Structure formats: C-alpha cells, structure tokens
Amino acid sequence: VSGTAMRASQEDFENAMNQVKLLKKDPGNEVKLKLYALYKQATEGPCSIPKPGVFDLTNKAKWDAWNVLGNLPKETARQNYVDLVSSLTSSSKSSSQAKPGADRERQGYENLVVTSEDGITKIMLNRPIKKNAISTQMYHEIMLALKTASKDDSTITVLTGNGDYYCSGNDLTNFTDIPAGGVEEKAKNSALMLRDFVGCFIDFPKPLIAVVNGPAVGIGVTTLGLFDVVYASDKATFHTPFGHLGLSPEGCSSYTFPKIMGPAKAAEMLIFGKKLTAREACAQGLVTEVFPDSIFQKEVWTRLKAYSKLPPNAMRVSKQVIRNTEKEKLHAVNAEECRVLRERWMSDECINAAMNFLSRRAKL
Numbered sequence: 137v138s139g140t141a142m143r144a145s146q147e148d149f150e151n152a153m154n155q156v157k158l159l160k161k162d163p164g165n166e167v168k169l170k171l172y173a174l175y176k177q178a179t180e181g182p183c184s185i186p187k188p189g190v191f192d193l194t195n196k197a198k199w200d201a202w203n204v205l206g207n208l209p210k211e212t213a214r215q216n217y218v219d220l221v222s223s224l225t226s227s228s229k230s231s232s233q234a235k236p237g238a239d240r241e242r243q244g245y246e247n248l249v250v251t252s253e254d255g256i257t258k259i260m261l262n263r264p265i266k267k268n269a270i271s272t273q274m275y276h277e278i279m280l281a282l283k284t285a286s287k288d289d290s291t292i293t294v295l296t297g298n299g300d301y302y303c304s305g306n307d308l309t310n311f312t313d314i315p316a317g318g319v320e321e322k323a324k325n326s327a328l329m330l331r332d333f334v335g336c337f338i339d340f341p342k343p344l345i346a347v348v349n350g351p352a353v354g355i356g357v358t359t360l361g362l363f364d365v366v367y368a369s370d371k372a373t374f375h376t377p378f379g380h381l382g383l384s385p386e387g388c389s390s391y392t393f394p395k396i397m398g399p400a401k402a403a404e405m406l407i408f409g410k411k412l413t414a415r416e417a418c419a420q421g422l423v424t425e426v427f428p429d430s431i432f433q434k435e436v437w438t439r440l441k442a443y444s445k446l447p448p449n450a451m452r453v454s455k456q457v458i459r460n461t462e463k464e465k466l467h468a469v470n471a472e473e474c475r476v477l478r479e480r481w482m483s484d485e486c487i488n489a490a491m492n493f494l495s496r497r498a499k500l
C-alpha cells in the first residue's frame with residue numbers, strides 16, 4: 137500500500153470479517169492461514185505465544201503464518217486483511233461472471249493479461265504493437281497485479297511479455313501529456329509513481345520469476361535485479377540506453393547491477409548503454425538460464441509448474457531470508473534514483489532525446 141493510500145477503519149475491518157463468513161467458495165488453506173495471521177496481528181499485535189510442537193500440525197501452521205508477520209504494525213495488518221478480503225470477493229464476483237473454462241483469467245486490465253493456474257500467477261505485458269512499452273496506465277496496472285498476486289493463493293508469480301518483445305521500457309510518450317503545472321509537476325508525479333512501482337518489486341513476498349521472451353529495454357531490464365529467477369530466450373537482449381536518452385539508472389540497478397556483475401560490467405551497461413545478448417547476461421549473472429527460443433516456452437513452463445508445487449511457506453520464508461537484509465537499502469536506493477531522475481527529466485538532454493525518438497529522426 138503506497139504512503140498515500142487510505143488506512144482501513146475499524147468499521148472496514150469488521151465488514152471484511154463479515155464478508156469472509158459469506159464467501160461462497162473455500163479460498164483454500166493458504167489464504168485462510170493468511171487471513172488468520174492478519175486478523176491476529178491486527179487485533180493482538182506480534183505473535184508472542186509459544187511455538188506449538190512439531191506434530192501439532194494445524195496450530196503450528198497457524199503459528200508460523202502469524203509469526204512470519206514479525207513486527208508488522210496493527211494498522212497495516214488491518215489494511216492488508218481488508219485488501220485480501222476485497223481481492224477474494226472481487227475475484228469470486230468476476231469468476232462467477234466469466235465464461236466457463238476461463239474462470240482463472242482476471243479481467244479488467246487494459247494492457248495486461250493476468251491468469252492464475254497450477255499455483256502460478258502469470259502477469260503478461262500485452263501491448264505487443266508497441267513492443268510492450270510501459271504506459272502510465274500500465275505502471276498502475278502492473279502495481280495492482282503485483283499487489284493482488286502477493287495476496288492470492290498462487291505460490292509463485294511470473295512476469296512475461298506477449299509478442300516478440302519482453303518490454304521496450306518506459307513508453308516515451310509518457311512525457312508528452314504535460315499537465316497544467318508544467319514539466320516540473322510531471323517530473324514530480326512521475327518520480328512518485330516510479331518509486332511506488334519499483335517498491336512493489338522490492339516488497340514482493342513470493343518467488344518472482346521473469347520469463348524474458350524477447351528483447352528487454354530500460355526499466356524492463358533494470359527491474360530484473362529484483363527478481364528471484366530470470367529465464368531468457370536466446371532471442372532476448374538486454375539494453376539500458378540511459379546515456380542515449382539523457383537519463384540515469386532506475387529499478388535499483390545502480391545498486392543491484394554492480395553487485396550482480398561487478399562495477400566495471402555494470403558501468404558499461406548503465407553509463408554507456410552496452411547491449412548484452414542473453415548468453416552474455418547469463419554469464420554476468422543477470423540471467424539464471426538461457427533456452428533456445430524454439431523450446432523456451434515449453435521448457436520454462438514445465439520447470440515452473442514443478443517449482444510451484446514446492447511448499448509455499450518454505451519458498452516465501454527462503455525468499456525473505458535471502459532478500460530481507462537488503463530491503464531497507466533497496467528502498468533507499470530507489471528513492472535516490474527517483475530523486476536524480478526527476479532532475480534528469482527536466483534536462484535538455486532528456487527532452488531532446490525523447491523528441492528525437494518520437495519524431496523518428498533517431499532510433500536506438
């Protein structure tokens with residue numbers, strides 16, 4: 137929930153508790169455990185009761201789910217409980233309206249296709265005609281899809297692209313609709329949106345996998361450092377042309393890339409815009425594994441289906457152990473990158489580069 141979002145009131149919380157009792161479909165054990173844990177955290181605070189014995193399976197699962205919330209503030213737990221119930225009631229409404237056989241497809245996104253099947257929520261960028269460039273609306277849609285996926289009953293979440301591109305980065309026309317407040321107002325709002333957007337990746341609680349089906353540009357590349365696993369087709373390339381665009385790195389890449397590939401390799405990509413092939417990106421640790429394009433989808437989805445059956449709490453906790461020590465640092469890096477970009481967006485270098493692209497005088 138972004139800093140500007142409304143906090144759920146006690147009344148919202150009580151309404152949500154009543155709605156849970158009215159759910160027509162059993163939401164499954166994992167969601168029920170989450171509801172239990174958030175309820176306990178919201179009403180009693182952090183778990184302080186003794187851990188049940190290893191053979192007391194039900195109470196142990198409940199204790200684990202509550203305990204994993206750590207020091208989450210009561211108000212945040214209350215808000216998360218309300219959000220979770222609201223996602224359950226809206227998904228049961230949309231699935232009751234959906235066509236038979238398509239009940240796992242989430243409706244309502246203009247440029248995403250979001251599906252849940254076999255324990256996997258797949259978020260597919262669906263703007264192939266523009267090479268999956270991310271418009272302002274898409275940033276918001278992706279944030280909503282990630283927030284919903286973080287609370288649904290899937291065990292892993294995948295981001296991929298429809299068509300020949302994974303993502304061509306920020307939609308360069310995002311900066312053409314300048315509001316009444318002028319360029320400064322636009323830059324300020326864009327920086328806030330970008331910070332929230334990248335924050336959703338930093339805070340994503342389950343294993344997050346990128347299935348990079350084709351070339352990736354800009355923010356489609358930089359955010360990869362925040363994924364847990366990155367699979368790429370051998371047709372994918374990785375390009376961060378920030379220098380050409382008068383821009384500076386985002387997506388926490390100023391921190392994750394030097395850590396992943398060393399400062400010298402990171403500088404070549406982030407300052408000079410060196411484009412990597414999938415195999416180069418794999419050799420440098422940005423990509424987990426590369427597959428020939430002809431077998432990419434089959435191999436990757438077979439593997440992901442197997443992974444999705446692993447114990448969900450263990451996967452979630454392992455991810456937290458790997459990532460949590462870095463979270464505070466990543467949020468600080470994100471804030472600083474957005475502050476610097478806000479200045480860049482108002483620079484002549486950046487405005488001219490975007491104009492060049494849009495007037496088709498220059499292409500990268």
Ligand SMILES: CCCCCC/C=C/C(=O)SCCNC(=O)CCNC(=O)[C@H](O)C(C)(C)COP(=O)(O)OP(=O)(O)OC[C@H]1O[C@@H](n2cnc3c(N)ncnc32)[C@H](O)[C@@H]1OP(=O)(O)O
Pocket residue numbers: 265266267269270304305306307308309310326327329330353354355356377378381383386493499500
């Ligand atoms: C707002 C706040 C958040 C900001 C976050 C900061 C993020 C920074 C970045 O992501 S920087 C990277 C930005 N992306 C680019 O610079 C890529 C620009 N695109 C290209 O260079 C090329 O289009 C290409 C290499 C991706 C593909 O080339 P090609 O195969 O020749 O196809 P076309 O160029 O004909 O493209 C087809 C169609 O798509 C439109 N399009 C592609 N990418 C973008 C884009 N990033 N923004 C807007 N539109 C894009 C392109 O204009 C064509 O549309 P048209 O047929 O002309 O209508």
